[in-house]
Amino acid sequence: MAGEQGKRVLVCEMDDKGSLAAYLGCPPLKFEPTEVSPNVSAMAMNTEDSLREYIRLFLRLPIIGSLTPLARIFDFVANAAPAVKEILAIGKLCYEVREQNYDMVIVDSEASGHFVAQVSAPDALATLVRIGIIADQTKWMSNLLHDPQVSTVLAVVTPEEMPVAETIELRQRLAKATPIDFGGVLMNRMPQAAVDETALAAARQDASLARTVQAGDWLVAQRSEAQLQVQRLAEAFELGNVETIAEAPADVALPQHITDHLVGELHRLSSSDA
Amino acid sequence: MNSAAFDAGHVDDRVMALVRDSRMIIVSGPGGVGKTTSAAALGVLAARHFSKRVLVLTVDPARRLATALGLDALGNAEVPVHLADAQGSLTMAMIDTKASWDDMVRRHAPDSATRERVLANDLYKTLTSRFVHSHDYVVTERLYDARETGNYDLVIVDTPPSRSALSVLDAPQRMEQFFSSRLLKLLTAPTQSRLLSIASRPFFLVADRILGAAFLSDIAEFFTLFRTMEGPIVSRARRVGALLADPATAYVVVTSAESVAMAEAHYLVDELRRRQHRLEVVLANRLMPTHLADGASVRATAVSGHADSRVHALAKAEHAIAQVAERQAGALAEMDSWGTDVVLSESRSGEITDVGALLAMGEALTLRQPGILSPRNTVAP
The missing domain is CATH 3.40.50 (Rossmann fold)
Incomplete structure (x- = not known):
């Protein structure tokens, strides 16, 4: 509906329930945003894809060959240190906001318990990691999330x-x-x-x-x-x-x-x- | 009224058999369909009619339900619930993630120095109190505890909503995999051997850049400490996993007739089956009472043509009822196609504010149900 007013909108479903696609009447959503109606794109969050994009965009590490070993390692890291999953999810969204690829990012978040963990992940990580790339990363994410002109629940x-x-x-x-x-x-x-x-x-x-x-x-x-x-x-x-x-x-x-x-x-x- | 019908023997024994024969009942379902209330109602039913010591473990009870059950603001403590004329006894407890992790560390730490260092570790504190996924494993620890102590004959577990229930069920296996993973070995390897090992080098290049060396060494310290508990934790995780697959552990999926909730419930039903868990019943909760649903459109016509013209306006209400009834019948037919017994539960007027209301709800589940759904044989484990 914001799309009808000429705004570029990204709608993101955080849990992979797939009900957003059902409501929008489109095929199952992927991590890569797809345009579902004029000006409106939709995506489904997937932390593994988010990690790949993150490595590509921020670390500029060449990714050679198969990512399978990385994905396996990632799986263990994500389950052991759950902050990783949350930061990747929220990080992707903050990135889209910062890059101004869209005028509005609407997030269909997870149930309330998970939501608090996700939205506060940058703050929580910042208390753990004070220097390094992650520390810089969490700073701009926190800034975006804390700014009432930008983000609201x-x-x-x-x-x-x-x-x-x-x-x-x-x-x-x-x-x-x-x-x-x-x-x-x-x-x-x-x-x-x-x-x-x-x-x-x-x-x-x-x-x-x-x-x-x-x-x-x-x-x-x-x-x-x-x-x-x-x-x-x-x-x-x-x-x-x-x-x-x-x-x-x-x-x-x-x-x-x-x-x-x-x-x-x-x-x-x-x-x-x- | 329910107790009278109950005493008169109009009983559909699926739910009675469930609480009589199971040693553990795991209640899952989408959020907001009355899962916690259903778990509590099953507990009250079991303790009232069977000489069992029943424990209901809940993750997040609605405040008024908690108050009604004397569960005000407690952590991990188990609280007895008074139940009149009960053959058994009922205890309720909530699961506090942080406190449960601390208990686990105290239990498994090889010595007091390790224990104190783990408890004081910053990473540990943040992981256990701020990140929701850390909840999953301790839930299974708690229910294993409850069974292991021998204090209870039946443990009923109210799981977190939707898919989180599955993360709980998968948690013991993940914990086991984690301890045997290459990652843990990498993280806890001494720094020198890291640099020497060509195999692990790319990993540390990435990890260093993302996380920073200081954080990495924090992680290493934490996991090195954590590894000292590997033996007891892994063997426990295995036993917890076995318990979840035990034939005396029954699963119940609660849903409402609302389409989003049903899609989620259907997914849970499929996933429980895929894991070969013993799915016993789907509980269709919050239904419109059948005596209202039946014949609403006929009544609407009757009202419109009624001699007293003042009542004509009620046709609108009857149409609304008929519409809900039609949607509900469709929903129930769909649930019936999932291949598991469906037990109907009508929405009750007013809130559940005491044990008596919970008993009424539990007993209503055991009444012979209207013939919309055909009972089928219990799904084999």
């Missing part, structure tokens, strides 16, 4: 107990781990209000409508449970109003539905993001 949450609790915790953990800007929170999948209270009250007078009354009560309960969660979130974030998106009607494609609702929000973000 948008938390998307559904109106349920667990996700709301996790989001509240996410912000606390983020604040502890790294000074990245927390741009806002978006409540997705709000149940639609479909129950007319007067009608429901009238229906209670007729025993033959018992099932319908139950159905109505159920919808009302779902909705009020969701509202309770919105309220919890608003209180925790000290927001008067939490941006919400209604549950998608069955006949509308999901990205289109969300896009329709997001125009305003992204406008705001993109003005500070680019």
